[in-house]
Amino acid sequence: xxxxxxxxxxxxxxxxxxxxxxxxxxxxxxxxxxxxxxxxxxxxxxxxxxxxxxxxxxxxxxxxxxxxxxxxxxxxxxxxxxxxxxxxxxxxxxxxxxxxxxxxxxxxxxxxxxxxxxxxxxxxxxxxxxxxxxxxxxxxxxxxxxxxxxxxxxxxxxxxxxxxxxxxxxxxxxxxxxxxxxxxxxxxxxxxxxxxxxxxxxxxxxxxxxxxxxxxxxxxxxxxxxxxxxxxxxxxxxxxxxxxxxxxxxxxxxxxxxxxxxxxxxxxxxxxxxxxxxxxxxxxxxxxxxxxxxxxxxxxxxxxxxxxxxxxxxxxxxxxxxxxxxxxxxxxxxxxxxxxxxxxxxxxxxxxxxxxxxxxxx
Amino acid sequence: xxxxxxxxxxxxxxxxxxxxxxxxxxxxxxxxxxxxxxxxxxxxxxxxxxxxxxxxxxxxxxxxxxxxxxxxxxxxxxxxxxxxxxxxxxxxxxxxxxxxxxxxxxxxxxxxxxxxxxxxxxxxxxxxxxxxxxxxxxxxxxxxxxxxxxxxxxxxxxxxxxxxxxxxxxxxxxxxxxxxxxxxxxxxxxxxxxxxxxxxxxxxxxxxxxxxxxxxxxxxxxxxxxxxxxxxxxxxxxxxxxxxxxxxxxxxxxxxxxxxxxxxxxxxxxxxxxxxxxxxxxxxxxxxxxxxxxxxxxxxxxxxxxxxxxxxxxxxxxxxxxxxxxxxxxxxxxxxxxxxxxxxxxxxxxxxxxxxxxxxxx
Numbered sequence: 001x002x003x004x005x006x007x008x009x010x011x012x013x014x015x016x017x018x019x020x021x022x023x024x025x026x027x028x029x030x031x032x033x034x035x036x037x038x039x040x041x042x043x044x045x046x047x048x049x050x051x052x053x054x055x056x057x058x059x060x061x062x063x064x065x066x067x068x069x070x071x072x073x074x075x076x077x078x079x080x081x082x083x084x085x086x087x088x089x090x091x092x093x094x095x096x097x098x099x100x101x102x103x104x105x106x107x108x109x110x111x112x113x114x115x116x117x118x119x120x121x122x123x124x125x126x127x128x129x130x131x132x133x134x135x136x137x138x139x140x141x142x143x144x145x146x147x148x149x150x151x152x153x154x155x156x157x158x159x160x161x162x163x164x165x166x167x168x169x170x171x172x173x174x175x176x177x178x179x180x181x182x183x184x185x186x187x188x189x190x191x192x193x194x195x196x197x198x199x200x201x202x203x204x205x206x207x208x209x210x211x212x213x214x215x216x217x218x219x220x221x222x223x224x225x226x227x228x229x230x231x232x233x234x235x236x237x238x239x240x241x242x243x244x245x246x247x248x249x250x251x252x253x254x255x256x257x258x259x260x261x262x263x264x265x266x267x268x269x270x271x272x273x274x275x276x277x278x279x280x281x282x283x284x285x286x287x288x289x290x291x292x293x294x295x296x297x298x299x300x301x302x303x304x305x306x307x308x309x310x311x312x313x314x315x316x317x318x319x320x321x322x323x324x325x326x327x328x329x330x331x332x333x334x335x336x337x338x339x340x341x342x343x344x345x346x347x348x349x350x351x352x353x354x355x356x357x358x359x360x361x362x
Numbered sequence: 363x364x365x366x367x368x369x370x371x372x373x374x375x376x377x378x379x380x381x382x383x384x385x386x387x388x389x390x391x392x393x394x395x396x397x398x399x400x401x402x403x404x405x406x407x408x409x410x411x412x413x414x415x416x417x418x419x420x421x422x423x424x425x426x427x428x429x430x431x432x433x434x435x436x437x438x439x440x441x442x443x444x445x446x447x448x449x450x451x452x453x454x455x456x457x458x459x460x461x462x463x464x465x466x467x468x469x470x471x472x473x474x475x476x477x478x479x480x481x482x483x484x485x486x487x488x489x490x491x492x493x494x495x496x497x498x499x500x501x502x503x504x505x506x507x508x509x510x511x512x513x514x515x516x517x518x519x520x521x522x523x524x525x526x527x528x529x530x531x532x533x534x535x536x537x538x539x540x541x542x543x544x545x546x547x548x549x550x551x552x553x554x555x556x557x558x559x560x561x562x563x564x565x566x567x568x569x570x571x572x573x574x575x576x577x578x579x580x581x582x583x584x585x586x587x588x589x590x591x592x593x594x595x596x597x598x599x600x601x602x603x604x605x606x607x608x609x610x611x612x613x614x615x616x617x618x619x620x621x622x623x624x625x626x627x628x629x630x631x632x633x634x635x636x637x638x639x640x641x642x643x644x645x646x647x648x649x650x651x652x653x654x655x656x657x658x659x660x661x662x663x664x665x666x667x668x669x670x671x672x673x674x675x676x677x678x679x680x681x682x683x684x685x686x687x688x689x690x691x692x693x694x695x696x697x698x699x700x701x702x703x704x705x706x707x708x709x710x711x712x713x714x715x716x717x718x719x720x721x722x723x724x
Contacts, residue, residue, distance in 0.1 A: 007397075007401050008398060008401050008402075011394050011397050011398050011401065012398075012416070014394055015391060015394050015395070015420075016420070016423065018387050018390055018391045018394070019391070019420060019423070019424070019441065020423075020427065021383075021387055022384055022387045022388065022391070022441075022444070023424060023427055023428070023437065023441075025380050025383055025384045025387070026384065026432070026437070026440060027428075027429065027430070027431065027432065027437075028380055029377060029380045029381070029384070030430075030431045030432045031431055032373050032376055032377050032380070033377070034431060035369075035373050036370065036373055036374075039369050039370050039373065040370075054374070058377075058378070058381060061378065061381070061382075062381070062385060065382065065385055066385070066389075067389065068389070068392075069389065069392045069393055069396060069451060070388070070389065070392045070447055070448075070451070074447045074450070074478065075385065075388070075389075075447075077443070077447070077477070078388060078440075078443055078444060078447055079381065079384075079385070081439070081440055081443050082384070082440060085432055085436045085437075085439070085440055086432075088436070089431060089432070091605075094605070094606055099583075110477075115439070115472075115477075116436065118605065118606050120606045120607070121583060136607070136608040221461075221483060243453070243456070243480065244456055244480045244482045245482070245498070246498045
């Protein structure tokens with residue numbers, strides 16, 4: 001094996017040399033990150049020089065440069081971790097999220113802040129807002145939208161009564177698949193899944209497995225375990241769960257909405273400069289009179305600003321007032337959006353910029 | 363800010379250039395990992411060319427080379443993730459562990475295999491062994507020892523009846539601290555903690571807080587939350603939990619045993635070659651006669667093999683037989699250990715090499 005002509009040992013020597021170079025570069029990167037801290041002032045915590053717009057820019061360059069063989073997702077993940085380690089040389093970022101540990105929300109925290117940040121599991125979405133407001137957490141991560149189920153109202157409503165800003169967004173994509181031991185649709189007599197997954201796939205189930213009994217269980221992992229024990233059963237779960245539990249995939253992407261994504265917001269206490277590809281969230285309250293919504297929306301069209309989302313909620317501030325959560329493309333400091341917002345202000349009861357933040361990476 | 367004399371933009375330009383080089387090197391590393399797969403045969407799963415001894419060797423070189431500013435732990439973590447991504451280009455490793463997600467066991471899985479592996483939460487330690495034996499999981503991670511509480515018997519006993527091998531060990535170190543709002547010992551009238559943490563710190567509590575009421579709660583995180591709501595309360599929790607929950611540290615490292623470490627074993631189905639710094643676990647059964655243990659142990663001393671651990675259990679194989687779990691330094695293929703074991707075999711009822719595996723990294 002030590003023979004220099006052995007192709008395996010040649011490859012391994014080359015990998016050792018690559019690792020040496022990677023390590024030197026990471027060490028230098030960490031050193032330079034300390035320089036950034038020194039330029040900004042000695043003895044600061046990570047929160048004092050964490051720049052989400054800079055991180056987003058760095059990660060977008062990583063995606064642009066990527067030619068494989070690793071996927072964009074894996075390469076971004078590695079750079080996220082390198083930045084996370086470099087940043088955590090000072091007092092690490094503290095991130096509040098809807099606990100307990102091991103949930104989808106924690107995955108979103110790790111996807112956005114890496115594993116060198118402190119993740120702080122909290123009991124409710126309200127508590128995440130409170131902990132950020134009180135400064136116990138530097139940022140919070142809260143779910144705001146499931147593409148199958150719509151906006152999460154409790155999160156939106158928190159913005160009506162709190163001063164929280166939006167500093168980022170995170171998307172986790174989940175494709176639901178149907179898995180069974182045989183992998184044949186004809187064998188399936190029962191379907192197990194978490195209630196939410198059954199809900200997300202109900203059209204597919206009705207069309208492809210009419211009359212088949214569907215049972216809600218505590219998790220999709222539990223469903224996969226049950227399917228493994230019963231040849232007539234199938235489980236709805238993510239793509240990897242099938243592989244993990246040794247099941248064959250009967251059908252892929254069976255969710256009713258093709259893009260089954262959960263979207264999270266990163267909340268904080270300040271606003272950040274443009275990253276080059278941003279989204280802006282606005283909270284607008286209007287008095288209930290004819291044409292009110294039209295007055296809000298027409299300036300966006302006029303100034304060529306794309307509208308990404310709009311959601312109305314009864315405002316807590318007064319009777320017969322409505323609040324609109326509006327997501328648009330661009331940063332509030334950039335020309336056309338700035339102009340559109342200036343035009344809207346006079347015609348509405350209130351307008352608050354919740355945040356301008358980098359568009360989520362894959 | 364765009365001024366080239368701005369020290370911040372100069373540092374950032376340098377970081378961008380470093381990132382470009384790191385990315386090229388990671389991509390080449392991933393390419394070389396595919397070459398290793400090709401040398402070994404097309405179309406293999408990660409399990410077919412995963413080499414724990416090679417990974418341990420690579421990580422040890424990382425530690426040897428490390429001159430900061432990142433800690434050894436952080437640098438090893440980053441390389442673990444890079445290797446994890448490179449390996450997961452083929453069908454990723456599937457790792458069974460004692461669930462649910464978010465536990466200490468999952469931390470051990472991630473510390474050892476990185477985040478590109480599939481982690482498979484299971485219901486019991488027995489199930490981890492079964493899933494590995496059945497090939498549904500490539501490896502399993504099971505707790506085997508808590509330095510305050512001793513060996514975990516259910517894990518040891520599984521080796522008496524299963525064919526599992528040991529392919530690695532993982533250590534997680536936890537220092538228990540006492541945290542409260544004021545940080546003053548004199549203010550503490552109640553202590554909250556998980557039952558196990560109370561147990562681990564009982565000497566310190568008896569000496570430093572005699573007569574103070576101690577209450578077991580569901581987790582140390584819960585304890586920290588309760589301490590935050592009550593000025594007379596303190597919580598036992600890890601060092602980071604105090605920071606996370608905004609508490610001041612009253613006392614550090616209050617556990618009775620200074621080295622409060624949980625040790626996990628990585629179990630699998632095969633044995634691996636030496637990594638250069640290995641440990642070997644042996645399962646020896648002896649008939650209950652005078653001098654039996656002496657006959658087992660003296661060859662190790664004679665051949666200069668260090669004994670790391672020994673634990674006796676009643677063997678399931680026969681009445682009046684005892685099983686000894688013995689951990690020694692070195693690899694079973696290496697000279698002095700090989701000779702010692704050859705000398706022991708004739709005098710014992712049975713001797714099984716559970717595994718020779720790399721000593722845990724920090």
